[in-house]
Amino acid sequence: MSKVFRVFVLSLLMVSVVSVVNxxxxxxxxxxxxxxxxxxxxxxxxxxxxxxxxxxxxxxxxxxxxxxxxxxxxxxxxxxxxxxxxxxxxxxxxxRAGSTSLVRRIIQDSLQYIGVPYSFGGTTPSGFDCSGFIRYVFADSGIYLPRAADEQYTAGYQVYNLQPGDLVFFSTYTYGASHSGIYLGDGKFISSTSSSGVRIDDLTTGYWGACYIGARRVL
Known part of the structure; x- marks a missing residue:
């Protein structure tokens, strides 16, 4: 990921989470x-x-x-x-002041893995599947999530007004939550895709918009 694009994404994050919310x-x-x-x-x-x-x-x-x-x-x-x-x-x-810094750390951590290839069952930077990527990034900040996407869909609590750091879920090859990602703000999320590895996509349009089924907050 280019330095300019990284700065752009982080600036969106700062706008999204700079305030303290009760x-x-x-x-x-x-x-x-x-x-x-x-x-x-x-x-x-x-x-x-x-x-x-x-x-x-x-x-x-x-x-x-x-x-x-x-x-x-x-x-x-x-x-x-x-x-x-x-x-x-x-x-x-x-x-939420304390978790604001935690969200920033998790997002920054996730961005460094853009381009890492997809690997079914992968849980390390040598190759991630979708839920393995999320679990690895959150564990780096001391947040331990379930391993599979459908299990992660039971973590935390359901939200409708998304904030950066929320987990987003999609029904792709099977019924229920079969793909998961991390919401970045401004309608974007990051995930490990089977076609392109770790990348950023639009949440509400195209393929992912059609497959989106909900979000959970764990932070």
Missing amino acids: AAAFRAGDRGEEVAAIQRELVSLGYHVSVDGDFGPATAAAVKSFQANYGLEADGLVGSATYRALMGREIPEVS
């Missing part, structure tokens, strides 16, 4: 005292997690265990119902 859930990538308070409460209930104010994979796993034990949707997100059950009070406003 969202009603704490999730992987969030940091701060409120995350530490959640971790302390989890520890008091016997869940194994460090109280460091960093909502990483261990915290997400502890949250999922708590949710399963209390009959809540086990999605690893501390939304209003989970927060109320865990903390005994209503959820405060959640700043």
Whole structure:
């Protein structure tokens, strides 16, 4: 990918995620005292997690265990119902400032693999399939996603107003989610395609627009 094109894509990303948006859930990538308070409460209930104010994979796993034990949707997100059950009070406003930097890092990481060839079952920079590419890029930032596209389609929660870093899904050779990518903003997404390897495409037009079935937010 040329330097000019890389700068163009990153500039679109900056426009898309520069503001801090309040969202009603704490999730992987969030940091701060409120995350530490959640971790302390989890520890008091016997869940194994460090109280460091960093909502990483261990915290997400502890949250999922708590949710399963209390009959809540086990999605690893501390939304209003989970927060109320865990903390005994209503959820405060959640700043997305922490995850903004995480989104930027994931997008920047994904762009460096443009041109890497497609490899069925591939999970490394020597060759990716679609879900292997997503899993590798997110794992580099400490976010561990399921391996297959249809499994990734169950991660996080469904969204309709897309933001950079959201996972986008397509029904291609079989019914259901059979292809996945990472939304970049401005109607673009990046994925590992069987025809051209890792590349950027339009989400809403042409082949991909016709195959698009939905998006999930995991950040």
